[in-house]
Amino acid sequence: MRPAKGVGLRDQDGFTRIVLIFFLVLFLAACATSLSRARYYLAQAQVRERSFQTAEATALYKRSLMEAERAVKKRPSAQAYLLQGLAEVRLSRWSEASRSFSLAASLGEDKAENWAREVSLYGLALSLEEQGLVESALRLYSVLSERGKFSPVVQAALGRLVDNRLAQLDGVPEKEREKILSKNIEIVGKALDSDPACGYYHYLLAQLLGHQQKYQESFQEAVMARELGLPTLEIHRDNDNYIVFCYRQLRESLTGEAWTEFRQTYRLWIEKWNWPDEETPDWKRR
Amino acid sequence: MKEKKLLSFLRQAREILSDFFPAGSVALLPLLLASLTWAVNRRSEIKSRLLGLKVWLEPETLQNKPAEFILDFFAASPELKTAFASEINSQNLKALRPAFRALYPILGLQDPFLERLFSEELRNHDYRQVVAEFRPRLQQALEEIEAARVRNNFWRTLENLTEGFLSLGWRLLAEDDIREQLKKIIDRV
Numbered sequence: 001m002r003p004a005k006g007v008g009l010r011d012q013d014g015f016t017r018i019v020l021i022f023f024l025v026l027f028l029a030a031c032a033t034s035l036s037r038a039r040y041y042l043a044q045a046q047v048r049e050r051s052f053q054t055a056e057a058t059a060l061y062k063r064s065l066m067e068a069e070r071a072v073k074k075r076p077s078a079q080a081y082l083l084q085g086l087a088e089v090r091l092s093r094w095s096e097a098s099r100s101f102s103l104a105a106s107l108g109e110d111k112a113e114n115w116a117r118e119v120s121l122y123g124l125a126l127s128l129e130e131q132g133l134v135e136s137a138l139r140l141y142s143v144l145s146e147r148g149k150f151s152p153v154v155q156a157a158l159g160r161l162v163d164n165r166l167a168q169l170d171g172v173p174e175k176e177r178e179k180i181l182s183k184n185i186e187i188v189g190k191a192l193d194s195d196p197a198c199g200y201y202h203y204l205l206a207q208l209l210g211h212q213q214k215y216q217e218s219f220q221e222a223v224m225a226r227e228l229g230l231p232t233l234e235i236h237r238d239n240d241n242y243i244v245f246c247y248r249q250l251r252e253s254l255t256g257e258a259w260t261e262f263r264q265t266y267r268l269w270i271e272k273w274n275w276p277d278e279e280t281p282d283w284k285r286r
Numbered sequence: 287m288k289e290k291k292l293l294s295f296l297r298q299a300r301e302i303l304s305d306f307f308p309a310g311s312v313a314l315l316p317l318l319l320a321s322l323t324w325a326v327n328r329r330s331e332i333k334s335r336l337l338g339l340k341v342w343l344e345p346e347t348l349q350n351k352p353a354e355f356i357l358d359f360f361a362a363s364p365e366l367k368t369a370f371a372s373e374i375n376s377q378n379l380k381a382l383r384p385a386f387r388a389l390y391p392i393l394g395l396q397d398p399f400l401e402r403l404f405s406e407e408l409r410n411h412d413y414r415q416v417v418a419e420f421r422p423r424l425q426q427a428l429e430e431i432e433a434a435r436v437r438n439n440f441w442r443t444l445e446n447l448t449e450g451f452l453s454l455g456w457r458l459l460a461e462d463d464i465r466e467q468l469k470k471i472i473d474r475v
């Protein structure tokens with residue numbers, strides 16, 4: 001009986017070990033699955049964002065965030081925190097994102113340290129602006145848009161900077177107005193030099209050139225913005241309205257061959273975009 | 287799609303949603319119309335769309351359009367041109383800018399929620415009334431939604447309604463067509 005008991009105990013130990021290993025494997029697999037799902041949803045969200053499916057993109061960022069949070073709970077790792085931070089940035093949850101990047105950095109993810117700093121500065125600038133400390137906020141936006149390395153923050157800061165500067169144009173003497181506009185065009189131009197494929201920068205440039213009444217250049221930038229993709233459906237529609245506005249302005253100002261040439265180009269674009277006519281974007285009710 | 291079927295669906299949806307809103311709610315029908323319109327192209331995220339409503343309706347870029355763009359917006363539409371003739375002729379941007387901030391998201395960007403929220407005024411071409419009412423009514427609607435959304439099952443109910451709507455075959459149509467159909471019929475609900 002004894003040997004039989006001994007064998008039984010060994011069997012039991014072995015069984016416990018197998019069960020433990022099985023659960024460990026399951027546990028690790030679950031972590032890996034959460035991580036890979038978080039990564040997958042993040043990539044899918046970016047694809048949706050590029051094709052103006054903003055709401056779907058938001059939903060996917062939220063799913064990515066949920067999976068990353070799950071992975072963090074199960075087994076905190078630099079990569080899980082990094083993914084969590086990336087999703088939070090896309091959902092404009094700046095303070096949470098800064099915390100996630102800091103934690104990723106503390107676990108050895110080098111690039112996350114700078115991202116954490118930039119995200120936290122942007123969050124601070126937003127708070128300052130909300131409290132009416134516009135000049136201090138603008139200084140931070142300016143630093144981030146000129147020296148930032150993390151593109152979502154650079155884009156957001158640049159947008160806020162240009163918006164705020166444009167708000168100061170009203171009632172400003174012509175010379176000062178031109179100075180503000182040129183300075184902003186220079187800043188956006190620099191951003192475009194470093195990321196020429198960013199549709200949002202082209203959109204901002206189109207708006208600025210419109211303020212200078214340079215409608216042909218403004219039109220070209222708006223076309224590029226449309227072709228490269230814009231971050232939200234509303235900006236996309238606003239950009240289309242801007243294209244129509246440029247068309248109307250140029251119809252008044254261009255003559256002869258210049259008008260004929262522009263009109264031909266314009267028609268080619270709207271044909272590509274399936275617009276029913278020159279002044280009706282495809283999404284507008286006929 | 288039979289008009290009768292749609293009407294019956296909308297009546298049912300209104301009844302279900304009315305549990306979440308006060309009597310005489312300004313937000314109920316705009317919310318229903320907008321959710322169904324969004325559902326066609328952007329099915330799953332009615333919630334984020336609504337939560338983002340306040341943010342995107344007043345983005346800074348809209349406040350900072352060039353004077354020419356604002357004048358063009360008013361002059362290009364015959365109804366707006368008539369309604370704001372004196373301001374356009376005198377290029378009175380002090381009056382036109384605030385009007386633009388209210389009217390551009392509705393007429394320029396065609397937001398379905400705002401279109402329904404001001405449907406009465408839009409039908410009567412009473413654009414000045416839209417401008418005068420824009421902030422208080424939007425605020426009221428957002429407060430109603432805020433109160434409704436914290437109640438149990440609100441989002442689930444809304445999602446079920448949009449799912450039910452899509453299951454009637456609407457996803458096969460374009461947003462434009464659906465918006466027109468819904469607009470035609472929603473007053474009878």
